[in-house]
Amino acid sequence: MIDSLVFIYGLVLGSFFNVVAIRLLNKQSLAFPPSHCVHCQHRLQALDLIPVFSYLFLKGKCRYCKGPISPLYPFGELLTAISICFVYKKVGLSLELIPSLLLTVLLVISVLTDIRKQLILDIVTFPILGGLVISRLFIGTEPFWYYMLGGLVGFTLLLFIAIVSKGGMGGGDIKLYAAIGVALGPMLTIMSLVLASFVGAIAGLLLMLTGKLKRRQPMAFGPFIMVGSLISYGYGKVIWNWYMSIFL
Numbered sequence: 031m032i033d034s035l036v037f038i039y040g041l042v043l044g045s046f047f048n049v050v051a052i053r054l055l056n057k058q059s060l061a062f063p064p065s066h067c068v069h070c071q072h073r074l075q076a077l078d079l080i081p082v083f084s085y086l087f088l089k090g091k092c093r094y095c096k097g098p099i100s101p102l103y104p105f106g107e108l109l110t111a112i113s114i115c116f117v118y119k120k121v122g123l124s125l126e127l128i129p130s131l132l133l134t135v136l137l138v139i140s141v142l143t144d145i146r147k148q149l150i151l152d153i154v155t156f157p158i159l160g161g162l163v164i165s166r167l168f169i170g171t172e173p174f175w176y177y178m179l180g181g182l183v184g185f186t187l188l189l190f191i192a193i194v195s196k197g198g199m200g201g202g203d204i205k206l207y208a209a210i211g212v213a214l215g216p217m218l219t220i221m222s223l224v225l226a227s228f229v230g231a232i233a234g235l236l237l238m239l240t241g242k243l244k245r246r247q248p249m250a251f252g253p254f255i256m257v258g259s260l261i262s263y264g265y266g267k268v269i270w271n272w273y274m275s276i277f278l
């Protein structure tokens with residue numbers, strides 16, 4: 031019961047994050063104008079705004095002009111719902127839910143802006159990074175300095191990769207990783223990057239083999255950062271123990 035409620039909240043939040051991502055990318059106000067079709071400007075009604083279902087029900091087309099609706103809308107809604115359920119399952123109704131939800135919100139919005147315009151926005155990252163630092167003053171199994179060290183490790187690692195790869199990693203990724211570091215601490219941050227690179231490499235290979243991605247064509251790394259960070263947050267210690275038991 032509570033799980034489906036969390037999922038539904040996640041869908042609704044996700045449809046809000048879609049709006050946040052698009053309007054911040056376009057430097058528009060979050061409150062005005064009200065939701066409208068990008069093709070015919072028709073103001074959307076309640077029936078058009080039900081997460082995921084409206085998209086399926088309208089078969090991905092605007093009800094008024096039949097213009098296409100981006101599949102990124104239901105994607106953002108499902109991504110939010112699934113990731114919020116994931117962290118809720120991991121930490122339950124505890125104080126740790128605060129930093130974990132801050133991290134999830136940051137990851138979701140970053141993925142949505144990264145996929146659309148290959149940008150991760152400071153205006154999203156900085157306030158949430160600040161919230162994470164404050165929450166880590168009071169919440170966590172490790173001392174405060176440990177999480178700050180995580181932020182430093184995340185920032186430095188990505189900065190190093192950005193310099194070595196000569197622009198393969200943007201400034202947005204570097205700042206995002208500082209925030210991930212504060213949420214995860216240094217160990218899980220390093221693991222999240224290993225996981226993100228691993229999943230990213232496999233996905234890149236599959237996309238190239240199927241011809242959906244050309245060699246040297248840039249690929250948004252945000253989605254893999256998200257997958258790596260959440261797996262590391264949820265299962266990092268389990269993976270680490272398993273790894274050590276095999277190799278030591």
Ligand SMILES: [Zn+2]
Pocket residue numbers: 067068069070071072092093094095096097
């Ligand atoms: Zn329309």
